Amino acid sequence: MLGEYRISGRRASDIAASVELGVASGDLAPCHVLPPMRELAATLGVNPNTVAAAYRTLRERGVIETAGRRGSRVRPRPASTARGSLRVEAPPGVRDLGDGNPDPALLPDLAPALAVAAQAYGREPALYGDAAVLPRFAELARAGLDADGVPAGPVAVASGSLDAIERVLVAHLRPGDAVAVEDPGWGALLDLVPALGMRVVPVALDGEGPLPEEVRRALRAGARALVVTDRAQNPTGATVTAGRADALRSVLAEYPAVLLIEDDHGHAIVDLPVHPLAGVTERWAFVRSASKAYGPDLRVAVLTGDGLTVDRVTGRQRLGPGWVSGLLQRTVAHLWETGAVDTTAVDRSYGARRDALVRALGERGIAAYGRTGMNVWVPVSDETGAVARLLHAGWVVAPGARFRMTSPQGIRLTVSSLSTADIEPLADAVAAAAPAARPVSHG
Secondary structure (H helix, E strand, O other), X not given: OOOOOOOOOOOHHXXXXXXXXXXXXXXXXXXXXXXXXXXXXXXXXXXXXXXXXXXXXXXXXXXXXEOHHHOEEEOXXXXXXXXXXXXXXXXXXXXXXXXXXXXXXXOOOOHHHHHHHHHHHHHOOOOOOOOOOOHHHHHHHHHXXXXXXXXXXXXXXXXXXXXXXXXXXXXXXXXXXXXXXXXXXXXXXXHHHHHOOOEEEEEXXXXXXXXXXXXXXXXXXXXXXXEEEOOOOOOOOOOOOHHHHHHHHHHHHOOOOOEEEEEOOOOOXXXXXXXXXXXXXXXXXXXXXXXXXXXXXXXXXXEEEOHHHHHHHHHHHHOOXXXXXXXXXXXXXXXXXXXXXXXXXXXXXXXXXXXXXXXXXXXXXXXXXXXXXXXXXXXXXXXXHHHHHHHHOOXXXXXXXXXXXXXXXXXXXXXXXXXXXXXXXXXXXXXXXXXXXXXXOOO
């Protein structure tokens, strides 16, 4: 149970802090069971309601979880431990397919755009009190959103998609609220939600996006927000089709008070139309980042949504960082204006490598999924063993634990660094390291 560690405190905040200290020090290891509330209350000489309040605070912070009659325990992976830390470092001579980075050869040369931005800044430097969103940036961003059928709404700018999603969640939700998220899904988002004191509700998906009945189940169970990836879902490559979008809108129409957040992860790297869900619920946000197509260091994401949501986000932003650098906004605007990224060519390049790998794995009896984007998801029966065996064979892949909640085990392979000559050796290595698991449809 607790070993030698003694929880202390007389107030709920002190008791919660004592448990968090034990978790941080390692004295309360993952999965350790905490004392029943009445038992701990008697030990500390406090009212059971005080311990109940402490445990509630710890649950909201993502430190512990409660499993009914089995009591409360430290989460298997506390919220303070980033899923990104569950990665394997590539030793010398080992190929890294687990980092999730785009192919540098497909990223545009930023020098001309940065030079134009610097020249504009020289003529008219940005100063305190200037508009947070440059007019030309907003004009181009809104034109792109209009062309893709995203409902009308004001434009804001955030420092990447995760920053935008965090700001939208905090604008409407509070600790303890439930957020429906794709499973498997983006590991950073699965970290963010509990770090904000909110609860993750997993939603299963296939190659066409979240399953409508799974979304309905999550919303019926009380989820106050739903986060959907429109294209190139990480890690499965799912893309919401027109038919699936219609079905999901029908479900959302039953829950108009739910906050909808769409992450257009595949913008400018996927040559398929986006099918926005926005406009059905009262509160919504649509996010598209420059990172995948233009470079991860361009921490710029476009955010639009209903007027109240965007107003709350920008109001809180003014009290923190204030705005996203105008230099970066000018740079991205120039990239858009000049067509610096050929979306069709980028999509074709990733698609050729992705499809070749999925096909080669299929020929070896291994189910693999990757409809769009730069990742391939492979269900396995033992992801720890598969990762270790692939490392021994000279390949680093991302363990599925970085992306899963309740979904079956798997591994993610990023195809960005693969050449045609790599496909067959890699498929052989995966087949040897990860015997075929029961197929789970993400295709």
